[in-house]
Amino acid sequence: MKNKSSLKILVVSILTLSMFLGCVGEDETGLKPYQDPNLPVEGRVKDLLKRMTLDEKIGQMWQASPDLVRTYNNFDEEKARKLVIGYGVGSFLSIAGEDTQKLQKIAVEETRLGIPILFGIDAIHGHALYNGSTIFPMPLALSSSWNPGLIEKTASATAKEVASTGVKWTFSPILDVARDPRWGRIIEGFGEDPYLVSQLGAAKVRGYQGSDLSSQDSILACGKHLAAYSETTGGRDYSPADISERTLMEMFLPPFKEAVNVGVGSIMTSFNEINGVPSTANTDLVRNILKDEWEFDGLVVSDYASVRMLYDTHYVAEDLEDAARCAVEAGVDMEMVSEAYMEHLERLVIDGVVPEKLIDDATGRILKTKFLLGLFENPYGSLDPSVINSRQHRNLALEAAEQSIVLLKNEGILPLKDARSIAVIGPLADDPSNQLGGWTGDQPAENVVTVLDGIKNNAPQRTKVRYSKGCDVLGEFDNIKKATRIARRSDVAIVVVGELENMSSEPNCRVSLNLPGNQGELVRAIHHTGTPVVVVLINGRPLTINWIAENIPAVVEAWFPGQEGGNAVAELLFGKINPSGKLTMTFPKSVGQIPLHYNHYPQKNWDHGKYGKRYVDIEDEPLFPFGYGLSYTKFDYGNLKIIPSKIDKKGEIRISLDVKNVGKIRGDETVQLYLNDVVSSVTTPSKELKGFKKITLNSGEKKNVKFTLTPNELSLVDRSMEWVVEPGIFEVMIGSSSEDLRLKGSFEIIE
Ligand code: BGC
Numbered sequence: 001m002k003n004k005s006s007l008k009i010l011v012v013s014i015l016t017l018s019m020f021l022g023c024v025g026e027d028e029t030g031l032k033p034y035q036d037p038n039l040p041v042e043g044r045v046k047d048l049l050k051r052m053t054l055d056e057k058i059g060q061m062w063q064a065s066p067d068l069v070r071t072y073n074n075f076d077e078e079k080a081r082k083l084v085i086g087y088g089v090g091s092f093l094s095i096a097g098e099d100t101q102k103l104q105k106i107a108v109e110e111t112r113l114g115i116p117i118l119f120g121i122d123a124i125h126g127h128a129l130y131n132g133s134t135i136f137p138m139p140l141a142l143s144s145s146w147n148p149g150l151i152e153k154t155a156s157a158t159a160k161e162v163a164s165t166g167v168k169w170t171f172s173p174i175l176d177v178a179r180d181p182r183w184g185r186i187i188e189g190f191g192e193d194p195y196l197v198s199q200l201g202a203a204k205v206r207g208y209q210g211s212d213l214s215s216q217d218s219i220l221a222c223g224k225h226l227a228a229y230s231e232t233t234g235g236r237d238y239s240p241a242d243i244s245e246r247t248l249m250e251m252f253l254p255p256f257k258e259a260v261n262v263g264v265g266s267i268m269t270s271f272n273e274i275n276g277v278p279s280t281a282n283t284d285l286v287r288n289i290l291k292d293e294w295e296f297d298g299l300v301v302s303d304y305a306s307v308r309m310l311y312d313t314h315y316v317a318e319d320l321e322d323a324a325r326c327a328v329e330a331g332v333d334m335e336m337v338s339e340a341y342m343e344h345l346e347r348l349v350i351d352g353v354v355p356e357k358l359i360d361d362a363t364g365r366i367l368k369t370k371f372l373l374g375l376f377e378n379p380y381g382s383l384d385p386s387v388i389n390s391r392q393h394r395n396l397a398l399e400a401a402e403q404s405i406v407l408l409k410n411e412g413i414l415p416l417k418d419a420r421s422i423a424v425i426g427p428l429a430d431d432p433s434n435q436l437g438g439w440t441g442d443q444p445a446e447n448v449v450t451v452l453d454g455i456k457n458n459a460p461q462r463t464k465v466r467y468s469k470g471c472d473v474l475g476e477f478d479n480i481k482k483a484t485r486i487a488r489r490s491d492v493a494i495v496v497v498g499e500l501e502n503m504s505s506e507p508n509c510r511v512s513l514n515l516p517g518n519q520g521e522l523v524r525a526i527h528h529t530g531t532p533v534v535v536v537l538i539n540g541r542p543l544t545i546n547w548i549a550e551n552i553p554a555v556v557e558a559w560f561p562g563q564e565g566g567n568a569v570a571e572l573l574f575g576k577i578n579p580s581g582k583l584t585m586t587f588p589k590s591v592g593q594i595p596l597h598y599n600h601y602p603q604k605n606w607d608h609g610k611y612g613k614r615y616v617d618i619e620d621e622p623l624f625p626f627g628y629g630l631s632y633t634k635f636d637y638g639n640l641k642i643i644p645s646k647i648d649k650k651g652e653i654r655i656s657l658d659v660k661n662v663g664k665i666r667g668d669e670t671v672q673l674y675l676n677d678v679v680s681s682v683t684t685p686s687k688e689l690k691g692f693k694k695i696t697l698n699s700g701e702k703k704n705v706k707f708t709l710t711p712n713e714l715s716l717v718d719r720s721m722e723w724v725v726e727p728g729i730f731e732v733m734i735g736s737s738s739e740d741l742r743l744k745g746s747f748e749i750i751e
Contacts, residue, residue, distance in 0.1 A: 034376075035114075041371045045364050051113060054356070057363040058345045059088030063120065063301065063336045066095045075099045085111055090366055091118045091169075093304075093337060096130050100166030104379050116379035118370055120169035120222075120301075122439050124188055125562065126154070126397070127161040127388075129441040134161060134393040134563065135448075137404045138437035138540070139174060141559030143190035144581035144629070145403035146670040147694050148203035154400050155207025157393045159219040164388060166381035168373050169220040171268060173204040175255035176225060179595050181585060182235025184508035187437060187540035187560065189230065191584025192597045192626060194251050195689045195713075198258035205264045213265065214374030216382040223259040225270030225303055226279055226290065228252045232272075235594070237507035241274045246682075248274065249717045257294060265298040265369055269332055271306050278314045280306040280327050287331035299365040301334040302327060308338035320344060328354055333362035389447060394564060401561040401568035403668075406581035407630040411553040413532050415575025415632060419491040421464040424452045425483045425526060426496035427473045427519065428538040434473070435538060437560030438505025447563050451496045451536060454566030458574050466490060470526075471518040473500050478518060480525050487529045494573065495526050496536045501560065504540025513544040513591055523548060536569055542587040542624075549623055557581070575632065580668035580694070582629035582737065586622045593618065598626035598738040599685040627672050627689075627737035633663025633699065637671075637742035642732060646748045649725040653709040653747050657734060661697035670694045671705050674738065676731040677716060678746075684716050687733060714749065727751050 033039055034048035049057070069080045069092070083089050084106045092103065100119050107117045125142070127133035136142065136154045145151070155173075162170055177194050178186035190200040201223065210218040228241035228248055243252075256267065269279040269286060279285060280302050290296045307327045311317035317326050324340035325348055335341045348354040370376065387393070407414070416422075428434055432448035449457070452467050459465060470483035487493040497519040502508055514520065524547070527533050534554040537543065538561070548555060556579075558569050571577040588596045592615070604620075614620055639658040647653060659669055673691035677684045691707040714730065715723045727749045735741035 037377050041368055044371050045367045048113065048115070048367055049360055049364055052363070054346055054349060054359065056088045056113065057359050058341055060090035060115065060363045060366045061334050061345070061359070062087070062089050062339070062342045063091035063093050063334050064089045065093055065337045069095075069099070069103065075102060077102070081106060081110070084117070087342065088115070089117070090115070091120055091334060094121050094129065095119055096121055096127070096162070096165040096167050101380055104166065108379050115367070116370060116375040118169055118366070118373070118375065119167040120171060121162065121167050122172065123158050123162050123170040124172045124174065124439050125437060126158050127165065128436065128439055128443070130161070130165055130388075131442055132389055132444060132447065134389045134397050135436050135440060135443060136397050136400050137562040137565065138187045138560040139189055140187045140191060140540070140584065141404040141561055142400055143196065143200055143584040144406050144559065145400065145694075146196075146582055146584075146692055147403055148199055150400060150403055151200055152203040152207035153396055155204045156210060156217070157396050159208045159210065160217045160382070160387045161393070162219050163217055163382045164384045166383065167219070168375060168381065169222065169266070170208060171222045171224060172208070173201045173221065173223060173259075174225070175201045175223045175259060176230035177251055177255065178230040178585070179597055180230070180232055180235045181513055181541040181588070182509050182511060182591065182594065183230060183232050184237055184504045184510070184540070185230065185506055186585065187504040188439070192586060193584065193599060193689050194254045196584060196692070198255040201255045202258050202262045205259050205262050209263065209265060213372045214377075216378065218373075220265040220369060220373060222266040222268050222301065223256055223264045224268035226256055226267050227270060227285060228274050229270035229272050235509050235511070237509050238271050241272050243274065245721060246717055249721065253289070256290070260290070260294045260296045265372070266301055267296065267298065268301050268303055269306060271303050271309065273314060278306070278310055278316060280332055281310050281316055281330050283330045291331050297365070297368075299333045299369050300331055302332050302336045304336050305338040307332065307335045307340045321348065324348060325354055328358055328362065333365050397562050398564035398567055401565045402571060402577050404559060404561060404581050405568055405572055405579060406557040406583055407572070407579035408555040408557050408624055409549060409552070410630055413492070414534065414554045414573060416492060416573050419463065421466070421490040422455060422459060423483075423486045423490035423493040423531070424455055424465060424467045424496070425470045425487065425493055426522065427469055427471060428498050429469070429494070429496035430467065434501045435560060435565050436562060437501055437540065440501070443563075449564055449566035451494070451566045451569050454568070454570030455494065455573070457567060458570035458576060460574070464490075470495075470522045473498070473519065474517045480518070480522050483522065484525050484529050487526045487531045490531055493526050493529070493531050493533045494536060495523055495533055496538060497523060498537045498539035498543075499541070510541070511591065513542065513588070515543060515545065520547065523552065527551060534573065538565075542585050544588060544590060544623065546589055546623060557583075578632045578665055578667040579629065580631060580670070582627050582670050583624055584626065586626045587624040589621070589623045590618050593620070593622070596622055599688050601683050602686045603683070605686060625737055625739040627670075628739065629737070631667045631669070633661055633665050633667035635667075635669045635697070635736065636660045636662045637734065640732075640734065640743040640745050642745045642747050644747070646750055648750055649727070650711060655707040655709065655732060655734075656704060657743055658702050658704055659695065659697065660702040661699055664699050666696065666698045668694055668696050669736065672735060672737065673707050674733040674741065675709070675713065676733065677714070677726070678729045678731055680716055680726050680728065681718055682716065687738060689738070725749060
C-alpha cells in the first residue's frame with residue numbers, strides 16, 4: 001500500500017515536472033498544458049512560449065492604438081481581424097465595452113493559439129473615460145484624505161467597474177512625487193512627500209489588484225511613470241529631469257519600490273530623460289534596478305509612443321529600429337502605441353542584434369500576467385453592468401469627497417448657522433464638466449452634483465438660494481454686477497472659483513498660480529458688498545490665493561472633487577460633516593518661491609543674523625504648509641512615549657501618544673509623525689514624514705495612537721549611495737501638520 005502510493009506520488013510529480021518544463025503535448029481532454037488552469041503558471045508560460053513563432057511573440061509585445069480598429073470612429077471588423085489575426089497583437093489601449101468583446105472573440109476563437117488580449121485604460125479616479133461610470137475625486141484630492149483604507153476602497157470599486165467593461169488593466173497609480181505646482185499632472189498623483197506617495201500608492205495597488213488577480217473583480221495596476229517624470233524644468237510637462245543620483249534614490253524611487261513590495265503587476269516607463277538618458281532606454285533603471293535589484297517580475301510597458309520618442313524626440317536612437325533595440329535591451333516588455341517592436345524586432349533578432357532570450361523574457365512576462373489575471377479562463381471580463389455607478393459606488397464617491405476637502409481658513413463663519421438666504425456665485429458653482437478633473441470622458445451632467453445642487457440639497461428648509469455665475473474662469477462673460485446684487489440681498493455668499501479641468505492634467509501646466517481670468521475681481525467685488533463670503537476652490541494645484549487667504553473669512557479647498565463633490569462641499573458648509581482633509585502639497589505665496597516643500601534640507605533654516613532673510617520681496621514661509629487643514633473641533637496631544645530610548649540599527653522603535661477631542665463635536669484627526677536624523681554623514685531633511693494615522697474621536701474622547709519605526713523609516717542614502725541606518729540621535733516630532741508639531745522626543749541608534 002505504502003509503495004503504491006509513493007509510486008503514484010512519483011508519477012504525479014514527474015508529470016507535473018514535465019508539464020512545468022513544457023514537455024507534454026495534450027491531456028486526454030485535448031487541452032494543451034498552457035490551457036490547463038490546474039497547472040502552475042510558470043509551466044503554462046513555458047509551454048506556450050515553446051509553441052509560439054517569433055512573430056507571435058513580438059505581437060504580444062505590442063499595445064495597439066484604438067484608432068487602428070476604427071473607421072470614422074466605428075468599430076471596423078476587417079481592420080480588427082487584420083490586427084488580431086495578422087499581427088497577433090497582445091494588447092489594446094483605451095478600448096472598453098462592446099468592442100473588447102468583439103476583439104477578444106477574434107483573439108480567442110480565430111487565432112492559432114487563442115491567446116487573449118489584455119485591454120488597458122486610464123482609470124485614475126474611477127472608470128472615468130467610460131460614459132456613466134462613478135467618478136471619484138482626482139488623486140491629489142483623495143490624497144488629502146490621508147486615508148489609505150478609503151483610497152483602497154475607491155480603487156477596488158474602480159476595478160469592478162473597469163472589469164465589467166471587458167478591461168483588466170489600468171494605468172494607475174501615478175507614483176510621481178510632485179514638487180512643482182505649475183506641473184499639470186500633480187493633480188493625478190498624491191503630492192510632494194515620498195513616504196505618503198508610497199503608502200497611498202500601495203493602497204491603490206491593493207485596491208485594484210485585490211488579494212487574487214484572477215478574481216472577476218480585480219484588475220492589473222500599473223505604477224507610473226518610472227522615473228522622476230514630475231521633476232520638471234520650469235514646471236513644464238515632458239521635460240528633462242536633471243537630478244542627482246541621491247535625489248532619484250531618496251525622492252523618486254521609493255514609491256515604486258513600495259509598489260513592487262506590495263506586488264504591483266506592471267510598471268510604465270516615463271517620457272522624460274534623467275541626466276541624459278530617457279527612461280524608456282534606461283537599462284540601469286529598468287533592467288538593473290527594477291527587474292534585478294528589486295526582483296520585479298511583472299511587465300514593463302512604455303508610455304505612449306515613448307519608444308518612438310527615442311529617435312524622434314530624444315535623438316538617442318538613429319531610427320525606429322534602433323529605438324526598438326534600445327527599449328528592448330533596457331527591459332521594456334511592451335510598446336505602447338508606436339510600432340518599433342512590431343516593425344523591427346524580428347529583423348533585429350534574425351540578424352543577431354537582439355538575443356531571442358530578451359524577447360522570450362518580455363513575452364513570458366506578458367503571458368504570465370495574462371495567466372495570473374485569469375484571462376485564458378475568462379477572457380471577457382465580469383460583464384456586470386450593475387456595478388457601473390451603483391448606489392454603493394456613489395456613496396463611496398461621496399465619502400471620498402467628504403474626506404478630500406480641506407478647510408483652509410475659518411474665522412468662525414463655518415459651519416453656516418442662521419443663513420436664511422444664500423447667494424451661490426462663481427463660474428464653477430454649477431459646471432458639471434469642470435468639476436470632475438482630467439482623464440474624464442463625456443459624462444452625463446445629471447450624474448454630477450455641483451456645488452449649487454449640493455447647497456440646494458442640503459440647505460435647511462425655507463433657505464432662499466440665489467445663483468449667479470458672475471464671470472467665466474477664462475473668457476468674456478462678465479456679470480459681476482448682477483452677482484453683487486444677489487450677494488447684497490443674501491445673508492452669506494458662497495463664491496466658487498478655481499481652474500478649468502483642462503488647466504491641469506497632461507500636459508496642461510501654468511506659469512502663474514493665480515486665480516485665472518476675472519475671478520479675483522469677482523471675489524473682491526462680492527467681499528466689498530459687506531456680505532460675509534466663503535470661497536470654495538475647485539482646482540488642480542495649489543494656488544497663490546494670498547489676498548483671499550488674508551481677507552475672506554472662510555476658504556474651502558475642494559480640488560476636483562468628483563461627481564458627488566457638490567454634496568460634500570455643502571455638507572461641510574452646513575456642518576453635516578466635520579472637515580478632515582489635510583494638504584499633501586505646500587501652497588506657496590509666489591511662483592518665485594518654487595521649489596517649496598516642507599522636507600527641505602537644513603541649510604534653508606540658516607539664520608545669518610540680519611542677513612537671515614533670503615528674498616527681499618517676500619517672506620520665505622508658505623501660504624499653507626504640508627499637512628495643514630482645519631477642523632470644526634480641536635484636538636489635544638499628550639503622553640508621548642518612545643520605547644526603547646536606545647536601540648541598535650536593526651531594532652524597532654515603538655511610539656505611543658494620546659489624542660483627545662477637546663471640542664464639542666465628533667471629528668477626524670490625522671496624526672503626523674516626522675523624524676529628524678540629527679547628525680548624519682550626509683545632510684538629511686530637517687523633518688521627514690515617517691508615519692501617519694487618521695482617527696475619529698467623539699467629543700471628549702481620548703484615543704491612544706501607536707507607531708512602529710523600523711530600519712526602513714530610519715535609513716538614509718549614505719556617501720557610497722547605499723541605504724543604511726546610521727548611529728546617532730533621531731528627533732521625533734508629532735502633530736497636526738508639518739508646522740503644527742505638538743509633541744517632541746528622541747531616541748538613539750547605537751552601533
Ligand atoms: C500618459 C500616461 C497614460 C498613457 C495612456 C500618456 O500620454 O503619459 O500616463 O497612461 O498616455 O493613455
